[in-house]
Amino acid sequence: MRKEIYLFVDGKPQKTIIRNYTEADFEALIDVQRASFPPPFPEELWWNPQQLSEHVSRFPEGTLCAEVGGRMIGSMTGLIVDMNDYGHSHDWQTITDGGYIRNHNRNGDTLYVVDICVMPEYRKSGIGKWLMQTMYETVVFAGLSRLLGGGRMPGYSEHAHEVSPEVYLEKVLEGEWKDPVITFLLRCGRMPVGLAHNYLEDEQSQNCAVIMEWRNPFI
Structure with a gap:
């Protein structure tokens, strides 16, 4: 898979390529993780070469980079x-086999998001939406029922002393509060279907995540 698009950064168009990543990209992918998820995000959750090798060998269609x-x-x-x-x-x-995806099941019906990350200076460019859209296209191309994944809720750390994760999500959905990740996923067309406690070691989210899906409209 390969496509060319234009992103607008500081009002200027920049030609961008979205494609499947390969072994030659591993070092650059880890650098993107390092920049995208700085402390207090756990360093051990950044990609390692062994995980990336499993990705490209087991499900290359599910490996996207920009x-x-x-x-x-x-x-x-x-x-x-x-x-x-x-x-x-x-x-x-x-559900991700610790990021190694050795549990990948081609007979399944759900494309599960393991990870999405964007360099900080490009987060207002729209590339996150383009990556998500491309993964939706992968769902349609593969004839799957849906895309599913857990969204971090890093904004919850500012309100954890006053409300539960469930109430926090309600306020985000009502538009009273905004969350950097959940609001982004809503704008991408993802719909919340549940809230998971102890989903991922993440101090900002108090280890919680919102389970959000996108349904294949052609099935």
Whole structure:
């Protein structure tokens, strides 16, 4: 998969390529993770070469990256699962095999988002939406029922002393509060279907995540 688009950065168009990443991109992908998820995000959750190798060998269609002028600026990774194998309650570690996706199941019906990240200076450019849109296209191309994934809620750390995660989500959905991740996912067309406690070690989110889906409109 490969497409060319224009992003607008500081009002100026920049030709951007979205494509599947390969082994040659591993070092650049890890650099993007390092810049995208600084402390207090756990360093051990950044990609390592072994995980990336599993991604490109097991489900290359689910490996997306974006580059401008040869510089990597973002990436997105997914795997296919059968949610009947996991039930209604799951965490990131279990459903992504700790990011190694060795549980990838081509007979499943759900494309599960393992990760999406964008370099900070490009977060207002729209590349996150383009990566998400491209993964939606992957869902349609593969004939899957939906895209699903857990969204961090980093804004919750400012309100954890006063409300529960569920109330925080309600206020974001009502437009009273904005969350950097959840609001972004809503703008991408993702719909909340649940809230998971102890989903991922994440101090800002108090380890919580909003489970959000996008349904294939052609099925």
